[in-house]
Amino acid sequence: MTPDKELIARFKQGGSQGEKAFTELVRRYQEKVYWVCRRMLKSHDDADDVAQNVFIKVHNGLSGFNEEAEFFTWIYRIAVNETINFIRAQKVRSAAPIDDLINEPSDDAERPDESMEREEQRRLIQEAIDTLPEKQKVVFMLRYYDELAYEEIAEMLGTSVGGLKANYFHAFKKIEEYLKLRLKQH
Amino acid sequence: MIEKYLPDLPDYIKGNVPKSVAVEIEKLIATNAKFRAEYDAMRSVMQRIEMASEVMQSEMEQGVPPFYFANFADKVEQRIAAAQRTPMERVFAGLRRLLEPKGRFQLAGICAAALIVAMLFNGVLRLDFHIASGDIAALKRAYPEAQDEKNPTLATRVATVQFAAGFMPEVSLSSLNDEEEIAVLNKLKEELPTADDGDFNILSDDDVKSLLPTL
Known part of the structure; x- marks a missing residue:
């Protein structure tokens, strides 16, 4: 398995190889990121949305990522922050999801x-x-x-x-x- | 002493503490009743969480659609590509999406709606709105007999002409039946000025034939 650092270095070089390296990183961490989000959120759709946002942020920030730091820790931090921001935004929008209000x-x-x-x-x-x-x-x-x-x-x-x-x-x-x-x- | 090791209790119960810490905790459990009570309470709550977590995890896993993780990277790539496109590329991407099998129904709907709007617009542009009260009055003056209630046939004919005048020429022609058309034309022929009246000239048959194709 190619180490994270090598994939990040390839991404920084750009081009199609860089994008391939990024896809490999997504595949490597997608489940972990999804479950971090999902356990704190109430629905799959919310977790899916937040998990995608996490990887978009990773893509935007990866060029400036300090390779001395652990990529895994960095991506987890983004996932946690995105999830917290999402929960805060949800709290502002509505006190409780509609599903909870309907006692089916x-x-x-x-x-x-x-x-x-x-x-x-x-x-x-x-x-x-x-x-x-x-x-x-x-x-x-x-x-x-x-x-x-x-x-x-x-x-x-x-x-x-x-x-x-x-x-x-x-x-x-x-x-x-x-x-x-x-x-x-x- | 108790306070020092209390925060380590959850990790001790899960087996995640170094051996030195585990030894100290075990000593406290054996010798200190308060610590032992804390340990029992913590173990009990952790067991309940463990049992509930199995159900929660299984429920959450059931909520994940099939092939979700297989398609996840593609979805992320698509969103990144969409964010990087220029406005022109976004327009082309939108058009391309419409030409895909999934978007063809949308395209057909858009075309149909555009056609209906164009037809309505065209119809509105061609409508003849010149039904002024003056026109009706002029017609009544031209057919004073129409006011005569004793002559209902003529009144009906005039009403037909008034009605037809409200439409554009081609519609008014098609809205009259043969009998009404002949009656109206005959009446108009009687009332139309002739060459002897001065300003107007009646076209000859040849003039009419040459003008009709142009009209």
């Missing part, structure tokens, strides 16, 4: 009890994650799901490893508190 009857009634319980758990956890503050949520997603090292996340977000560890721990505590609260309500 689900097919839960036909599911076995176990499935219903799992579905209920999933819904509760999703709600709990959604209530996390923006930074905690990003740290939680990148560490828990993408299993990135604290050092990588720190480079992406420009914060200290100690601060990130605290953010990660508090994210779990907030989820725990939310679940306790919801169980009391039931």
Whole structure:
């Protein structure tokens, strides 16, 4: 497999070989970028839109990319920032997606009890994650799901490893508190 | 001591801490009740998240269309190429898209709409709007008998002429039936001035034949 640095160098030379090198980089990181966006966004369409924007930004900025830095960290940072910007823009446009406002009857009634319980758990956890503050949520997603090292996340977000560890721990505590609260309500 | 290792609990449970840290945490779990309670609570919530995450991930994966990742790079390339095009290239790209099988229906629709608009425009341009009240009055003066309600046939004929006058010539001719046309022409023939009246000349048959093709 051609190293990222070589592909970036080819891209910087320009021409059709440069574009081919860029396509190779897209193929290499498209799934990772998509899932970073998708886990923080509510729909595939939103994640698709944001993931495409990420690669367009990468294309526009790759000529000035410092090859000493990790390409992977750089592209993740763009993905996280694009996703956060998208969420902020969505919040401004509407408080909740229309799908959430329409309480369509689900097919839960036909599911076995176990499935219903799992579905209920999933819904509760999703709600709990959604209530996390923006930074905690990003740290939680990148560490828990993408299993990135604290050092990588720190480079992406420009914060200290100690601060990130605290953010990660508090994210779990907030989820725990939310679940306790919801169980009391039931 | 507890505060130092609390933030490491999630990573310890997932097995992501160095051995030295794991040893310290295990000591605290064994000796400190408060730390042990924190550990149990954290493990419980992480298990619930783990279970829910499997369902969430599976649901999200189901939402990804088939061949999505196979086509993703092409979509990105198309968007980049579109952003780099000059205005002229964008126009040509738009035309090319219309000529593709998917765009042909759009092209047909655009052509049909343009044709309808052109026909309407042409029709409006050719409409004769010269139905002034003066024209009607002149006709009534020309056929004073038309006011006579006792002569309904003539009144009908005049009304026909008035009606026909509202249309452009070719329409008015086609809107009268044969009988009405003959009646109107006969009446006009009676009323038209002759050469003896002064300013007007009646065209001979030869003049009419030579003029008609031109008209």
